[in-house]
Amino acid sequence: MxxxxxxxxxxxxxxxxxxxxxxxxxxxxxxxxxxxxxxxxxxxxxxxxxxxxxxxxxxxxxxxxxxxxxxxxxxxxxxxxxxxxxxxxxxxxxxxxxxxxxxxxxxxxxxxxxxxxxxxxxxxxxxxxxxxxxxxxxxxxxxxxxxxxxxxxxxxxLRDWETLAEEMAKMKTVLDDGEEVRLVGAGTDLTMRIDGRTAVNSAASVAYDSHNLPSGEVFTAPYATEGEVTFDVPMTIEGEAVRDVRLEFADGEVVAHDAAQGADVIGEILDTDEGARRLGELGIGMNRGIDRYTDNILFDEKMGDTVHLAVGRAYDACLPEGETGNESAVHTDLITDVSEDSRLEVDGEVVQRNGRFRWEDGFEG
Structure with missing residues (x-):
C-alpha cells in the first residue's frame, strides 16, 4: 500500500x-x-x-x-x-x-x-x-x-493544516466583522448581508466546524441577496454536465436562472422546496495546493482564485445559537473563477482582487 x-x-x-x-x-x-x-x-x-x-x-x-x-x-x-x-x-x-x-x-x-x-x-x-x-x-x-x-x-x-488555518483566520476575521459583501466580475454584481453570522475557518477538521478533506475555504451563511451572478466553472451536478450558470436574485430569492448547459437540472434543484431558491453559503477558496479544476466539487470549491455560492441549506455553525437559517433538502454549490477582472468587497473595502487577497504579495488595492 x-x-x-x-x-x-x-x-x-x-x-x-x-x-x-x-x-x-x-x-x-x-x-x-x-x-x-x-x-x-x-x-x-x-x-x-x-x-x-x-x-x-x-x-x-x-x-x-x-x-x-x-x-x-x-x-x-x-x-x-x-x-x-x-x-x-x-x-x-x-x-x-x-x-x-x-x-x-x-x-x-x-x-x-x-x-x-x-x-x-x-x-x-x-x-x-x-x-x-x-x-x-x-x-x-x-x-x-x-x-x-x-x-x-x-x-x-496532505497539507500543513494548522498553518493554513492561521492564514485563513484573516479572512474569517474580515467576514465576522463585516455586514455586507459585494462580488463583482464578468456577468456578476451581487450583494449579500452577512452581519449576525459567524464565518467558518474550514481547516479540514471538525474542531474548526469543517467537514471536508481536503478543505481550505472560509464560508458563512449570507442572506438578503440582490443582483446577478455567473458561475463559469464547469461542474457535474446530479450526474449531468452544467456550464455557465446564471442566477438573478431579488429580495433574497432566485427569480431567474439560465445556463449554457444543464439549465434543467438547475431548475430541478431550485424547485425542490422554498429554501432551495435562497443562498445557504458564501465560500471563499483559499487552498493554493489545488491549482486546477477537476470537475469534483470537493476539490474545486476550495481552490484559490474561486468563490462559490450554495443554494439551499445553511450550516448551523454560521448561525447564532438557537437561530435557524435557511432550510432546504438541498445544498448545491456553484463556482465562479475570480482570478481576472473581479473583486470581492466587504463593507466597501476590497479584500480580494483578481484572486489575490490584500495580505498576499501581488495584491492591487
Missing amino acids: DERVREHARVLVDWSARVEAGDNVVVSVGPDAHELAVAVAERLGERGANLVATYAAGEVTRAYLRASTGEFDEDPAHELALAENADVYLSLGGGRNASATADVPGEIRQAHRKARTGVREARYDSRWVSTAHPTRSLAQRANMAYEEYREFAYDAI
Missing part, C-alpha cells in the same frame, strides 16, 4: 474527525475507495472505535431509483437509527461514474432527497467528514494521468 494512503487515513481519523476510543463510526465506502477504507479501518481499530462500513455506489442508487415508484417512506427507521447513533460519519468518495444517475427522472431524485431530510440532519449532527480516494475515474474526469492525479490529490489533502 502506498504510504500516502495510510497518511490520508491518519489525517482523516485523527485531525479531521477527531475519533476517540469508543466512538461509533459509520464509514460509507465508494466502489473504488477500497484501499483507503482498509487503511481507515486499521486506524479505527488501533483507536478502539466501533466500525460499521456501508457501500455507496452510484450504479446501486440508479438501479434502486429507476425501479422505484417514486414514493419513498420518510426517513426509514433503520437508516435513521444508524445515522442517529453514529458519533462519526466518514464518507470515502471513489465512484466509477460521476454520471451514474443521469438518467434517473428528476422528480424521482427530488422525492428521494426530500424523503431523507431527517437522515441527512442526523448525519450533520455527528462529526461527519467527506473525503475522496484518488481513483482512475476521478483522474479521467480531471483530464489527468492517474499518477499525475494522485500527486495532485495528495498535495491538496
Whole structure:
C-alpha cells in the first residue's frame, strides 16, 4: 500500500474527525475507495472505535431509483437509527461514474432527497467528514494521468493544516466583522448581508466546524441577496454536465436562472422546496495546493482564485445559537473563477482582487 494512503487515513481519523476510543463510526465506502477504507479501518481499530462500513455506489442508487415508484417512506427507521447513533460519519468518495444517475427522472431524485431530510440532519449532527480516494475515474474526469492525479490529490489533502488555518483566520476575521459583501466580475454584481453570522475557518477538521478533506475555504451563511451572478466553472451536478450558470436574485430569492448547459437540472434543484431558491453559503477558496479544476466539487470549491455560492441549506455553525437559517433538502454549490477582472468587497473595502487577497504579495488595492 502506498504510504500516502495510510497518511490520508491518519489525517482523516485523527485531525479531521477527531475519533476517540469508543466512538461509533459509520464509514460509507465508494466502489473504488477500497484501499483507503482498509487503511481507515486499521486506524479505527488501533483507536478502539466501533466500525460499521456501508457501500455507496452510484450504479446501486440508479438501479434502486429507476425501479422505484417514486414514493419513498420518510426517513426509514433503520437508516435513521444508524445515522442517529453514529458519533462519526466518514464518507470515502471513489465512484466509477460521476454520471451514474443521469438518467434517473428528476422528480424521482427530488422525492428521494426530500424523503431523507431527517437522515441527512442526523448525519450533520455527528462529526461527519467527506473525503475522496484518488481513483482512475476521478483522474479521467480531471483530464489527468492517474499518477499525475494522485500527486495532485495528495498535495491538496496532505497539507500543513494548522498553518493554513492561521492564514485563513484573516479572512474569517474580515467576514465576522463585516455586514455586507459585494462580488463583482464578468456577468456578476451581487450583494449579500452577512452581519449576525459567524464565518467558518474550514481547516479540514471538525474542531474548526469543517467537514471536508481536503478543505481550505472560509464560508458563512449570507442572506438578503440582490443582483446577478455567473458561475463559469464547469461542474457535474446530479450526474449531468452544467456550464455557465446564471442566477438573478431579488429580495433574497432566485427569480431567474439560465445556463449554457444543464439549465434543467438547475431548475430541478431550485424547485425542490422554498429554501432551495435562497443562498445557504458564501465560500471563499483559499487552498493554493489545488491549482486546477477537476470537475469534483470537493476539490474545486476550495481552490484559490474561486468563490462559490450554495443554494439551499445553511450550516448551523454560521448561525447564532438557537437561530435557524435557511432550510432546504438541498445544498448545491456553484463556482465562479475570480482570478481576472473581479473583486470581492466587504463593507466597501476590497479584500480580494483578481484572486489575490490584500495580505498576499501581488495584491492591487
